[in-house]
Amino acid sequence: MTMTRDALLNQKGGVAKTTTTLHLGGTLAAAGRKTLLVDLDGQGNLTTALKLDRLNPKGELTLARAMLDGCDRDAARSLVRQHSENLWIIPSALDLFTLPRNLYSARSSEHRLSWVLELLEDEFDHCLVDCRPALEVDTDNALTWATDVLIPVDVDEFSIEALELLLGQVHTLTTEARIEPPRYRGLVINKIARPFSGFHQKVYDALHQLPLPVVGEIPLRTAVAEAKNKGLTIAQYEPKADVARMFRDLAVKAGYLPETPAP
Ligand SMILES: Nc1ncnc2c1ncn2[C@@H]1O[C@H](COP(=O)(O)OP(=O)(O)OP(=O)(O)O)[C@@H](O)[C@H]1O
Numbered sequence: 001m002t003m004t005r006d007a008l009l010n011q012k013g014g015v016a017k018t019t020t021t022l023h024l025g026g027t028l029a030a031a032g033r034k035t036l037l038v039d040l041d042g043q044g045n046l047t048t049a050l051k052l053d054r055l056n057p058k059g060e061l062t063l064a065r066a067m068l069d070g071c072d073r074d075a076a077r078s079l080v081r082q083h084s085e086n087l088w089i090i091p092s093a094l095d096l097f098t099l100p101r102n103l104y105s106a107r108s109s110e111h112r113l114s115w116v117l118e119l120l121e122d123e124f125d126h127c128l129v130d131c132r133p134a135l136e137v138d139t140d141n142a143l144t145w146a147t148d149v150l151i152p153v154d155v156d157e158f159s160i161e162a163l164e165l166l167l168g169q170v171h172t173l174t175t176e177a178r179i180e181p182p183r184y185r186g187l188v189i190n191k192i193a194r195p196f197s198g199f200h201q202k203v204y205d206a207l208h209q210l211p212l213p214v215v216g217e218i219p220l221r222t223a224v225a226e227a228k229n230k231g232l233t234i235a236q237y238e239p240k241a242d243v244a245r246m247f248r249d250l251a252v253k254a255g256y257l258p259e260t261p262a263p
C-alpha cells in the first residue's frame with residue numbers, strides 16, 4: 001500500500017482547511033479507503049470536530065515530541081487514534097504551539113514530520129495533514145513531506161493575494177531545501193454563499209482564472225456545522241446531503257477516487 005501524502009494549507013485563516021480535511025477524509029473513508037488525518041494545529045479544531053481528546057504532552061507521546069526527538073514505528077503508531085471505520089487521526093496537542101520555536105535551531109528542521117509519517121506509510125491509503133494558518137517551519141514540514149497540496153480558499157479578495165504568497169513560499173522552500181516541488185491538486189472554494197453580490201462574483205470569477213484548477217466548490221451549509229457538533233463527517237451524518245455529494249465530487253476531481261460510471 002502506498003499512502004498518498006497531502007498537505008491542506010493556506011496561511012489565510014478561516015478558509016475551511018480543517019473542514020475540508022475532515023470531510024474529504026470522511027469521504028475517502030466512506031469509500032473504503034484507510035485514511036489518516038493529522039492535526040498539525042495546536043488549536044486542535046480537527047481533533048475536537050471528531051470529538052476526540054488532544055494528546056497530553058505530560059502523559060503520552062505527542063506528534064511534536066516525536067518530531068523533536070525522533071521515534072520508531074511503534075511510537076509513531078502510538079500517536080494514532082481511530083475515529084470510525086477506515087478513519088484515523090493523529091490528534092493535536094498543546095505542545096504544537098511551541099513546536100516552531102523548538103524546531104528553529106534543530107538540524108534538518110523541515111524534515112521532522114517526514115521522519116514520523118514515513119513510518120506509517122504502509123498502513124494507510126491516504127494521509128491528509130491539516131496545517132495551521134501560517135507559513136512557518138511546521139508548515140514547511142508538511143510541504144517537505146507532502147507529494148501533493150490541496151489549497152482551500154474562500155470567496156474573498158485576500159484569498160488571491162494569499163495564494164500568491166503561498167505559491168512563492170513553496171517555491172522558495174523547495175528551491176532552498178532542494179526538495180521535489182509538490183504537485184498541486186488545485187483549489188477548493190469553500191463557504192460559497194449564493195446569490196453572490198457583484199463584488200463576490202468578481203472574486204469568484206478571478207479564482208477561476210488562476211493558474212491552479214478549481215477541483216471543488218463547497219457551499220455554506222448548516223449540515224456541515226451539525227456534523228461537527230455530532231463529531232461526525234458529513235459522509236456519516238448526512239450522506240445524501242448535496243454538500244456530501246460535493247465532497248465526493250472533490251474527491252474524484254482532485255484525483256483521490258475514480259470516476260464512478262453514471263447509473
Ligand atoms: N461549508 C461550510 N458550511 C458551513 N460552515 C462552514 C463550512 N466550511 C467551514 N465552515 C465553518 O467555518 C469556520 C472556519 O472553518 P475551518 O475551521 O475549517 O477553517 P480553517 O481554514 O481551518 O481555519 P484556521 O485558519 O483557523 O485553521 C468553522 O466554524 C467551520 O465550521
Ligand SMILES: [Mg+2]
Pocket residue numbers: 017018019041045130131132
Ligand atoms: Mg483549521
